[in-house]
Amino acid sequence: MDQNLLRSYFATVYELPSESGMIRVSLDGEIVKDVNALPALLRQRFAILTAYNPRSMLLPRRVNDSRHQVMRDLLILGCYRVEHCVGYDEEPEGVFREPAWVVHGISREESIHFGHTFRQNTIVYCQDARPELIATDPTCDDIGKSFQGNWRQRV
Numbered sequence: 001m002d003q004n005l006l007r008s009y010f011a012t013v014y015e016l017p018s019e020s021g022m023i024r025v026s027l028d029g030e031i032v033k034d035v036n037a038l039p040a041l042l043r044q045r046f047a048i049l050t051a052y053n054p055r056s057m058l059l060p061r062r063v064n065d066s067r068h069q070v071m072r073d074l075l076i077l078g079c080y081r082v083e084h085c086v087g088y089d090e091e092p093e094g095v096f097r098e099p100a101w102v103v104h105g106i107s108r109e110e111s112i113h114f115g116h117t118f119r120q121n122t123i124v125y126c127q128d129a130r131p132e133l134i135a136t137d138p139t140c141d142d143i144g145k146s147f148q149g150n151w152r153q154r155v
Contacts, residue, residue, distance in 0.1 A: 001121075001141045009122055009133050010147075012087045013154055014048060016041060016102055026090075027124065027131050029152025035129035041102075042151050045127045047111035048085060049075075050100040054119030055137055071118055072101060080106055090154070112136055112144055 010028040017023075018041045025042065035043055051067035053059055059067075075082045081104040089096040103111070108125050115123035115136030122133050122140070131149045135141035 001135060001145075001147075005121070005140075006133070006147060008089070010149055011090070012096075013090045014085055014087045014100070014124070016048075016085045017083045024154035026152045026154060027133060027149030029150040031150050032129060038129055038151060038153075042126065042131075043129045045105055047103045047106050047108075047114075047126070048087070048100050048124035049103055049111065049114050049118075050087070050098055050120065051118040052098045052100075055139065056121060067118065068099060068101075071114065075101065075103055075106075075114070078106075078110075080104060108134070116143060 011026055013024055013026050015022050015024055018039050020039065023039050023041060032038060049071065051071040052064045054067075072082055083102045083104075085100050085102045087098050087100055088094070108127065111123050111125050112134055115134070119137060121135070121137045123136055125132050125134055129151070131151060133147040133149060135145040136143055
């Protein structure tokens with residue numbers, strides 16, 4: 001995977017819903033010494049999935065919205081709790097902002113399957129307070145190849 005793209009994925013800021021309000025995090029943090037200090041959501045098993053802009057190709061908003069809704073419906077039919085979140089570039093000149101879904105309790109394999117089906121370059125998967133970026137498009141890297149990250153809470 002291109003190193004600039006990988007760096008960009010790790011620096012993406014995610015706004016995730018939690019019981020105590022919105023959490024802002026990225027995957028480019030230092031190793032967390034006390035995982036119990038992390039918000040409860042970040043210690044659970046979940047994935048961050050989107051259907052927007054497959055293979056980094058910009059699609060019209062209407063098409064992206066339709067694809068994203070289909071993904072949500074399939075996840076709900078699979079009996080997953082799904083909540084809206086967003087990922088964005090925090091750089092001052094950054095214009096990237098993409099809706100996504102926090103999918104609670106989904107397995108790593110099924111998350112990869114959704115990413116591959118909706119032609120995403122990568123997905124974010126978290127288990128035991130350890131986030132990883134997983135390749136789901138074979139043109140970027142081998143499907144399932146993982147890049148380990150660490151949560152960084154943003155203010």
